[in-house]
Amino acid sequence: xxxxxxxxxxxxxxxxxxxxxxxxxxxxxxxxxxxxxxxxxxxxxxxxxxxxxxxxxxxxxxxxxxxxxxxxxxxxxxxxxxxxxxxxxxxxxxxxxxxxxxxxxxxxxxxxxxxxxxxxxxxxxxxxxxxxxxxxxxxxxxxxxxxxxxxxxxxxxxxxxxxxxxxxxxxxxxxxxxxxxxxxxxxxxxxxxxxxxxxxxxx
Numbered sequence: 398x399x400x401x402x403x404x405x406x407x408x409x410x411x412x413x414x415x416x417x418x419x420x421x422x423x424x425x426x427x428x429x430x431x432x433x434x435x436x437x438x439x440x441x442x443x444x445x446x447x448x449x450x451x452x453x454x455x456x457x458x459x460x461x462x463x464x465x466x467x468x469x470x471x472x473x474x475x476x477x478x479x480x481x482x483x484x485x486x487x488x489x490x491x492x493x494x495x496x497x498x499x500x501x502x503x504x505x506x507x508x509x510x511x512x513x514x515x516x517x518x519x520x521x522x523x524x525x526x527x528x529x530x531x532x533x534x535x536x537x538x539x540x541x542x543x544x545x546x547x548x549x550x551x552x553x554x555x556x557x558x559x560x561x562x563x564x565x566x567x568x569x570x571x572x573x574x575x576x577x578x579x580x581x582x583x584x585x586x587x588x589x590x591x592x593x594x595x596x597x598x599x600x
Contacts, residue, residue, distance in 0.1 A: 409496055412518045412558035436586040441544060441596070444582050445509070448598045451580065452538050454508050462490065464507050464534070466497055467515035498523040502534030510534060513544040517559040521570060528574035540579070540600045546592040564595060571599050
């Protein structure tokens with residue numbers, strides 16, 4: 398194993414260990430900022446409807462499928478099992494227990510791939526490769542949507558192995574993966590002490 402491989406393994410192990418220590422609750426996932434949950438859900442739903450309309454995706458068409466990377470409360474196995482508490486059983490498909498740096502979506506099956514507050518835990522090179530694999534997982538009119546914190550500069554938080562990235566850096570990495578940003582929107586009604594949060598749709 399090379400030095401770089403060992404460093405990568407430790408980076409992702411640190412993130413996994415951090416989230417194992419966090420309660421598998423909304424409060425735990427939002428670091429005590431439960432107040433953001435309602436505006437987050439409402440604007441995410443609104444943005445999703447705008448994007449699928451723009452892409453001509455019929456929400457209830459036969460065999461429609463979406464992939465939620467992070468699975469709500471789901472950054473490690475004990476959290477993933479809680480997904481069943483938040484999604485109706487008739488709407489919940491297969492659950493995948495995998496780090497995104499390793500995950501390979503099935504080819505050409507997804508209408509929407511949604512990633513929220515989880516991509517910060519990927520290194521740049523792994524993020525670009527993940528985007529490329531997601532592109533292969535989309536149907537012809539499918540779309541990837543991310544929702545992440547935006548910072549003034551790239552910053553690594555060693556506590557949970559997470560990278561804060563500026564908006565233009567997100568755009569750069571998306572472009573490197575051979576994808577084009579189609580629509581973006583800033584999350585409204587968040588506490589003023591929190592970082593800016595934006596949604597980006599691309600394909």
